[in-house]
Amino acid sequence: MTEVSPGYFLALAGLLFTIGVVGVLVRRNAIVIFMFIELMLNAVNLFFVTFARMQGNLQGQVLVFFVLVVAAAEVVVGLALILLIARRRASLDVDKVRLLKW
Amino acid sequence: MSLDVIVFGAMFVMTLGAGLAMLFARNAVHVALLLVLSQIGLAVAFLLQGAFFVAAIQIIIYAGAIMVLFLFVIMLLGVDRREVLDEPLRGQRPLALGLGVLLTAQVLYIAWRGVDLAFAGTGEAAIQEVNSDPGNVLGIARVLFGRYLLPFEVTSVLLIVAVVGVMVLTRRMYPAAPNVDTDIPGTEAEEVAV
Numbered sequence: 001m002t003e004v005s006p007g008y009f010l011a012l013a014g015l016l017f018t019i020g021v022v023g024v025l026v027r028r029n030a031i032v033i034f035m036f037i038e039l040m041l042n043a044v045n046l047f048f049v050t051f052a053r054m055q056g057n058l059q060g061q062v063l064v065f066f067v068l069v070v071a072a073a074e075v076v077v078g079l080a081l082i083l084l085i086a087r088r089r090a091s092l093d094v095d096k097v098r099l100l101k102w
Numbered sequence: 103m104s105l106d107v108i109v110f111g112a113m114f115v116m117t118l119g120a121g122l123a124m125l126f127a128r129n130a131v132h133v134a135l136l137l138v139l140s141q142i143g144l145a146v147a148f149l150l151q152g153a154f155f156v157a158a159i160q161i162i163i164y165a166g167a168i169m170v171l172f173l174f175v176i177m178l179l180g181v182d183r184r185e186v187l188d189e190p191l192r193g194q195r196p197l198a199l200g201l202g203v204l205l206t207a208q209v210l211y212i213a214w215r216g217v218d219l220a221f222a223g224t225g226e227a228a229i230q231e232v233n234s235d236p237g238n239v240l241g242i243a244r245v246l247f248g249r250y251l252l253p254f255e256v257t258s259v260l261l262i263v264a265v266v267g268v269m270v271l272t273r274r275m276y277p278a279a280p281n282v283d284t285d286i287p288g289t290e291a292e293e294v295a296v
Contacts (some may be wrong), residue, residue: 002106002179003104003106003107003243004110004150006107006151007214008110008114009147009150009151009171010213011210011213011214012117012118012147012211014116014138014209014212014213015118015121015206015209016117016118016140016144017205017209018205018206018209019118019121019122019125020121020142020199020201020204021123021201021202021205022125022199022201022202023125025126025194025201025202026125026195026198026199027195028195029130029217031130031172031175031176031179032130032133034172035124035133035137035172036124038137038164038168039121039140040122042140042141042144042164044161045144045148045156045160046144046147047218049147049151049153049156050151052151052153052225053151053225053226053229053230054150054225055225056225056226056227056228056229056285057225057228057245058229058241058242058245059154059245059249060236060239060243061153061156061178062242062245064117064153064156065159065242066250066257067111068156068159068163068164068204069162069248069257069259069260069261070260070262071164071168072163072167072168073260073263073264074260074264075168075171075172075269076171076265077265077267077271079171079172079175079270079274080267080268080271081271082175082181083123083175083178083272083273084272086179092179093120095191097170098157100237101288102132
């Protein structure tokens with residue numbers, strides 16, 4: 001176990017989460033936005049592992065496992081949707097997708 | 103300065119640097135590769151905190167499987183696609199950066215306070231004990247298949263729903279173009295028979 005205080009890990013996770021939020025707000029390519037969402041999920045995983053270390057049980061690490069499974073399912077469905085939109089509109093720009101039906 | 107601190111420092115710079123570079127990379131492939139770098143850095147962070155199993159699946163599933171899926175889709179849709187840089191919503195980017203700075207301040211404050219409130223220094227010993235006696239994987243298995251058995255089974259339903267949903271979504275709804283396979287000599291007889 002490292003002697004580095006958990007606070008530094010929490011700070012790293014928080015900074016990564018913020019980068020993810022700013023990336024989702026700033027970028028406009030749908031796939032890139034999706035990757036920033038993955039970055040946020042990763043940051044939350046680091047939060048969970050750090051809290052598990054602080055609390056001294058393994059439940060935080062088990063929760064990371066569930067986050068991973070849900071992230072995998074989410075990525076598969078999300079990428080299929082992006083693929084469908086790109087096939088129809090020939091564009092990945094999220095600002096251009098503003099109709100529900102066309 | 104011990105080895106731990108050096109490893110942590112290198113990991114911190116690598117993870118955060120890759121994350122920041124993701125914001126400025128124009129090519130989607132570069133963003134994906136930087137995300138892989140950042141995820142490997144996070145795996146090191148998990149290792150440092152005694153979460154060995156989580157670090158392994160982080161590399162295998164995240165940096166391996168999920169990012170390969172991303173790269174597949176990027177390649178499928180065209181790599182040389184460029185992002186348009188003009189901004190239809192005026193002032194969105196400065197506003198996003200301002201809100202990001204605000205969120206950073208809040209998160210850092212909570213991290214600093216949270217350590218004060220929740221960290222008694224006794225947790226590490228417990229994790230170390232579990233990691234050394236039944237081992238990290240066995241310890242996680244006992245929690246996962248004991249207390250969290252029902253959620254574990256529910257995630258299998260989630261995965262099946264995701265797989266079926268994607269198959270339905272990507273099915274071609276419109277009548278297919280004339281099939282090239284039927285033009286191959288020797289296959290026509292079977293086609294007619296069917």
